[in-house]
Amino acid sequence: MxxxxxxxxxxxxxxxxxxxxxxxxxxxxxxxxxxxxxxxxxxxKKAPVEDPGEAYFSTLLQRTRSRIEENQPQPLLKRFFSLFSVPTFAFSAALGVILVVLAVNQIEDLSLFQQKNVYGSLAKELIRMDSHDVSDHSEDSILDDMNDLDDAQLEEIIQNLEETMLEATERT
Amino acid sequence: MTPNENINNLVLEFKEGNEKAFNELFLQFQKPIYGLAMRILANHSDADEVVQKTFMQVYLNLNTFRGESSFKTWLYKIAINQCKDHLKNKEQQISKIDLETPAMKKLKVQSSHPLKKIIGEQHTQILLEKINALSQQQKTAIILRVFDDLAFKEIAEALDCTESTAKVHYHQAILKLKGMFKDHTRGELR
Incomplete structure (x- = not known):
């Protein structure tokens, strides 16, 4: 050796x-x-790091949760719901409005994950009902498993929807 | 149920919307992550910030965790990246970070013999100083291996490198420390 x-x-x-x-x-x-x-x-290894005390750890979860609440993706939510206020989206309004009313009533009580699922379902419904050109990428890869979307993907879908909406508005 | 199975279950439950599962994960890992952040950042308020940001990332991105590595490794990777970002934001360099926290300065090496205790304390002090002088990758490899008992595979995942590279970082770190100690002893003898 x-x-x-x-x-x-x-x-x-x-x-x-x-x-x-x-x-x-x-x-x-x-x-x-x-x-x-x-x-x-x-x-x-036996050397301890400075112990901040149990009082610190007993409030850490609560403080972190407060920050998570503050950092929930509100702008994305607002942008998403703003799509429904445009007249050219009337073709999806019937289902959309029902879903929105249901979602708005309950959404604040939901966890972030559940909220994402709601947004995902809403987007899915819109794309399904929408005969306009939502990009192939969205339809092929995202519709498969909407619940696995992360923020960036959700952002992309919303952008696609906004573009579709804009085109529809221009045509009108 | 093994601890790992328990963690995997909590991850699954949280993905399904069980908020309490996140709390459980948080409580299980808050102290190790705080310890890791303290060893890298050596400052309580910085470590506190990093711990909170780490768990925020976990909460917001757990749906992207595919279980290809263990949850612990994934969590450590996030924490290390948060430490790096934190240091970058403060325009500090990790190589200049003092591992020697006040608690470490007060470290009492377990020994009943007073002289042995003094030698032990000095040795620990010197060792901490030397670890501090290592490169970022080498220092992180030492922290993860020695203080957090991570396997080389896990260190590799946390550092975004191959297992053999992680092992090389660790090996090089030990050799470098050995060299530093030799120089230190020579210096004392002169």
Missing amino acids: NCHECESFLIDNHTHNTEGTLEHLNSCTSCQEFKKLLDSLQEL
Whole structure:
């Protein structure tokens, strides 16, 4: 066994030694130092980080949740619902309005994930009812599994819908 | 049920809309993530900010987590990236960050012999200083391996590199520390 092999072995198996490693360690000062350093690092593990106290951890979840609430994607929601106020979207209004009324009544009580699902369903319905050119990309890849959408994808769908809406407005 | 299975279940439950599952995950990991952030940032308010941002990211992006790595590794990766962003925002360099927190300064190495204790404290102090002087990747590899007991595969996922590269970072770090200690001892003998 050479030094590199011994070091590699010690890195992977710090607490266990084979006969070969022990033999090498007995005759190699450099690897002994290497092992000593690994031992020191394990000692270092016992060093605690500054304890902020239980009071800190007992409020951390609540504070983080408040920040999550503050960072919920309100602008995206507003943009999405603003699509329904345009007259040229009348073709989807019947179902849209019902869904929106239902969603608005309940949406604030829902988790962010559930909200995304609602937005996803709304977008899906709109695209399904919409005979305009929502891009192929949206129809092919996004409709498959709307619930897995992340914010960027949802953003893309909304953009597509806005473009469609704009085109429809211009045609009118 | 193993701890990993329990975590996977909580992740699934949260994806299905169970908010309490997120709380459980938070409570399980808040202290390790705080410890990681403190070791990298060495400042309570910075670590607090990073912990909150990390869990915000987890909450908002858990639907993108596909389970290709463990939840723990995914979480650590987010936390490390948050630390890096935080440092970048503060225009600091991770190589200049002092790992030696006040708690570490007060560290009491377990030993009953007073002289041994002093030697132990000095050694720990020096070791922390030397780790501080390592490159960012090497230092993070040491922190994740030594303090957080991560396997090299997990370190690789957290650092966005291959397992062998993670192992090289760690190996190089140990060799560098060994060299630094040699220089330190030589300096003392002169």
